[in-house]
Amino acid sequence: MKAVTIREFGDPRGLAVTDLPDPVPAPGQVLITVEAVGVAGADVMIRSGALSAYGFREGHVLGGEVAGTVTEVGEGVDPAWIGQRVWAFTGTGGGYAEQAVAPISEVLPVPVGLSVVDAVTLGNSGIVAHFGLAHAHFSAGETVLIRGAAGSIGIMAVQVASRRGADAVAVTTSSPERGRRLRNLGATHVLDRSGAGGPDDSSGYDVIIDVVAGDGMPAFFDRLNPNGRLVVVGAVGGQPPADFGARMMTAFQKSMSFATFSAATVPESARQAVRRDQFAAATRGDLVAVVHEVLPLQQAVAAHQKMDAGQVFGRIVLTPCPSLVDHGVVAGDESRCSPGSGHHNSMIDGGSTRAVRCGVENGRAAPSHGRKRRP
Numbered sequence: 001m002k003a004v005t006i007r008e009f010g011d012p013r014g015l016a017v018t019d020l021p022d023p024v025p026a027p028g029q030v031l032i033t034v035e036a037v038g039v040a041g042a043d044v045m046i047r048s049g050a051l052s053a054y055g056f057r058e059g060h061v062l063g064g065e066v067a068g069t070v071t072e073v074g075e076g077v078d079p080a081w082i083g084q085r086v087w088a089f090t091g092t093g094g095g096y097a098e099q100a101v102a103p104i105s106e107v108l109p110v111p112v113g114l115s116v117v118d119a120v121t122l123g124n125s126g127i128v129a130h131f132g133l134a135h136a137h138f139s140a141g142e143t144v145l146i147r148g149a150a151g152s153i154g155i156m157a158v159q160v161a162s163r164r165g166a167d168a169v170a171v172t173t174s175s176p177e178r179g180r181r182l183r184n185l186g187a188t189h190v191l192d193r194s195g196a197g198g199p200d201d202s203s204g205y206d207v208i209i210d211v212v213a214g215d216g217m218p219a220f221f222d223r224l225n226p227n228g229r230l231v232v233v234g235a236v237g238g239q240p241p242a243d244f245g246a247r248m249m250t251a252f253q254k255s256m257s258f259a260t261f262s263a264a265t266v267p268e269s270a271r272q273a274v275r276r277d278q279f280a281a282a283t284r285g286d287l288v289a290v291v292h293e294v295l296p297l298q299q300a301v302a303a304h305q306k307m308d309a310g311q312v313f314g315r316i317v318l319t320p321c322p323s324l325v326d327h328g329v330v331a332g333d334e335s336r337c338s339p340g341s342g343h344h345n346s347m348i349d350g351g352s353t354r355a356v357r358c359g360v361e362n363g364r365a366a367p368s369h370g371r372k373r374r375p
Contacts, residue, residue, distance in 0.1 A: 001018065001020055001022050001023075001097055001098040001099050001274070002017055002018070002020075002055050002097065002098050002297065002298075002320065002326070003017070003018055003019075003020045003061050003096060003098070003349045004016070004017055004018070004061065004062060004063075004096035004097070004297060004298075004300040004318075005018045005020075005058075005059050005061050005062075005096075005229075006046075006056070006058055006059065006060045006062065007050035007058060007059075008058065008089045009047065009048065009052065009056075009058070010047075010049055011046060012047065012301045012302075012305045012308060013301055014047070014302075014305035014343055015047065015062075015300050015301050016225060017269070017297070017300075018133055019106060020061070020310065022099055023094070023099055023100065023101045023348055024074075025072055025074035025077075025101050026051075026056065026075075026101070027072075027074045027075040027076050027077075027107075028074060028075075028077060028103055028104055029074040029077070029101045029103055029104065029341060030070045030072065030073050030074065030077055030081055030086075030088070030101065030102060031070070031071050031074075031099060031100075031101055031103060032066060032068045032069065032070055032086065032088055032099065032100050032102060033068045033069050033071050033098070033099055034066045034068040034095070034097060034098055034099060034100050034102070034319075034320055035067055035068040035116045035319060035320070035321050035324065036066065036067045036068070036071070036115075036116040036117050036119070036294075036317050036318070036319050036321075036324065037063045037065065037066050037095045037096055037120060037297070037316060037317065037318040037319070038064075038065040038066075038095075038120035038123070038152070038212060038315055038317060039063075039303050039304070039307065039315065039316040039317065040063075040064065040065065040124065040152075040315075041153070041211075041234055041236040041298075041307070042064065042092070043063060043064070043152060043216060043304075044236070044304060044307045044308065045235070045236070046060070046062060046092070046093075047062060049213075049306060050238065054092075055169070056092075056093075060093050061072040061094050061095070061096055061097055062093055062096045063088050063090065063092050063094060063095020063097070063100075063318075064089060064091055064092055064093065064094075064095055064102050064121065064124070065087075065088075065090070065095060065123050065124050066087075066088050067086065067087045067088070067091060067110055067116035067117075067119040067120050067123075068085070068086070068096045068100075068116065069083065069084070069085050069086070069121060070082050070083065070084050070107075070343070071099075072188075073104075073351050076189065078218050078302040078362060081104070081107070082110055083115065085109070085110045085120040086107050086108060086109055086110060086123050087107070087109075087110050087116075087120065087123045087275075088100070088106055088107045089102060089106040089124065089255075089277075090102045090106075090110070090354060095157055095301055096159070096318060097297075097320075098311070098320045099324055101215065105268050105272075105352060106268065108123075108272055108275055108276060108279070109349035111279055111280060111283050113283040114282055114283045115133075116281055116323065116324075117289070117291055117294060117317050117319075118291070119279065120281055120315070120316065121152060121289040121290065121291055121315040121317065122275075122282055122287065123275060123337050124263070124272050124278065125151075125152035125153045125155070125156045125315070126156045126160070126232075126274070126275065126278040126287070127263050127266070127271050127275055127278075128153050128156070128157075128261070128263050128276060129153060129156035129157040129159075129160045129161075129209075129233075130156075130160055130274050130278070131263060131266050131270075131271075132153075132157065132158060132209050132231055132233040132261045133157065133161060133164070133207070133209065135231050135259060135261040136139070136209065136229045136231045136259070137207075137229060138161065138164070138167070138206075138207045139168070140164060140165030141165060141166075141167050142166060142167060142206035142207055142265065143162045143167050143168040143169075143170070143202055143204075143205045143206050143207070143221070143225070144157075144166045144168070144169050144170070144172045144205060144206070144207045144208075144209065145171070145191075145195075145207070145208045145209070145223060146158055146161070146169065146170070146172070146209050146211070146213050147172045147195075147208060147209065147210040147211060147217075147220060148172065148210065148211035148212035148234070148236065148237070149164055149171035149173055149182055149187065149349035150173050150174070150178050150182070150312070150313050150314075151211060151234075151256050151312065151314075151315075152290070152314055152315040153234055153237070153334040154171070154209075154211050155182070155185060155209075155210050156181055156188050156287075156292050156367035157209050157233075158171060158185050159185055159186050159287055159288065161186070161209075162185075162186030162187075162188070163287075164258045167224055168188045168189060168202055168205075169186055169187050169188050169189070170187065170188065170189035170190070170197065170201070170202060170205065170324065171187045171189070171190055171191065172191045172192065172193050172194075173190065173191075173192075173193070173242070174193055174310065176190070176311075177251055177312055178271060182308070182314065184250045185288060185290070186293070187200055189202060189266070190294050193214070193216070193297055193302070194219070194222060195219065195220060195223055203223060204223060204224060204225035204226050204228065204366075205225060205228060206224075206225050206229070206271050207228065207229050207230075207231070207281070208220055208223065208228070208231070208235065209231055209232040209233055210227070210230060210231065210232045210234070210235065211233055211234040211236060211238050211239040212224070212235070212236055213234065213235035213236075213238065213239065213240050214231050214235070214236075214237025214238045215237070215238070215240070215241060216237065217232070217237075217240040217241075217244060218240065218241060218244040218246075219247070219249040221247045221251065221256060221258075222247070222251075224254065224256050225252070225254075226254045226256075227255050227257075228256050228257070229256070229257045229258075229259070230258050230259075231255070231258075231259045231260070231261050231334075232258075232259070232260045232261070233260075235314070236294060239268070245258070251314035257354070258292055260346075261285050283371045286344075289315075290313065290314030291314055291315055291316075292306075292313050292314040292315060292316050293306075293312075293316050293317070294314060294316075294317045294318075294319055294324055295317070295318055295319070295325065296318070296319065296320075296322070296325055297318045297319060297320045299318070300318060303318060316325045318367060325361075351369075
């Protein structure tokens with residue numbers, strides 16, 4: 001199979017398309033013919049070498065979020081999964097490939113009416129947004145600031161906070177155009193990257209969800225109200241300064257709180273329950289999957305270059321399927337990818353909602369080529 005591996009850490013040009021053996025599902029796993037892969041900020045950090053302390057080595061296959069069709073199951077997995085179109089979390093890698101394996105506990109059917117492109121745009125980012133706000137003890141009527149709101153996590157945080165009754169949802173972003181698009185998704189105040197926003201800006205916020213971290217993070221303690229909470233859910237801007245806590249101590253009497261959040265601390269069952277609800281909400285049109293672009297798997301270098309340049313609004317999706325590369329519109333192509341049904345409900349690069357039939361009824365692909373892995 002074709003896969004994208006890290007030949008050399010650092011520049012995106014260190015990624016390479018490689019021929020690798022087809023993966024085999026272990027007990028408790030499924031094999032998925034991949035149709036869509038989400039390009040996440042974590043992928044960029046791994047590729048850059050920023051997470052080398054976690055043991056990543058050359059040859060690593062990036063990608064933790066895929067959608068496609070189950071073609072084989074490992075020992076202990078119900079063969080009824082074969083032929084189902086699913087979303088799956090593969091862990092810290094393995095997704096930038098034509099085939100991927102995932103534990104069945106991290107697999108969820110993609111509902112009829114939701115495309116695989118939408119699924120990998122919502123699947124993990126929606127969970128981080130939902131539980132990140134819960135980690136901040138956010139409640140209806142409070143004010144929220146999303147720092148770094150133009151990425152997939154930030155966009156979902158804007159929508160979740162708005163739907164859950166935030167009194168104000170402020171965002172930091174790099175341009176008025178992005179601010180306009182974020183307002184359409186529920187933002188009420190648009191600030192620049194430094195947190196300045198003009199006369200309509202709030203004097204303070206009860207909750208700050210920070211996707212960026214980096215050197216600029218400590219200054220945002222100044223934007224918290226008394227008893228305010230700042231939760232870091234990502235670090236696309238790098239690590240904050242070692243002495244960032246000093247900014248909190250200078251405002252000791254405000255009783256501010258700081259925390260980090262990783263979805264890895266949430267039980268699988270809770271993650272899957274919320275993800276199922278969010279997929280259903282997207283199918284109804286209550287949540288919007290914002291897709292920046294759909295690119296062929298072989299263009300992973302270009303995808304990462306765009307991420308590094310800060311050009312992405314929403315999520316870039318990679319696909320091994322030529323049929324999916326049509327400005328984000330999903331169309332069936334039985335000659336290359338396992339087909340499935342669904343409608344594409346994304347906003348593609350700021351465009352209008354589209355709905356395209358993928359070709360197979362009831363959200364299941366024909367299981368004729370699926371097989372159960374023998375013990």
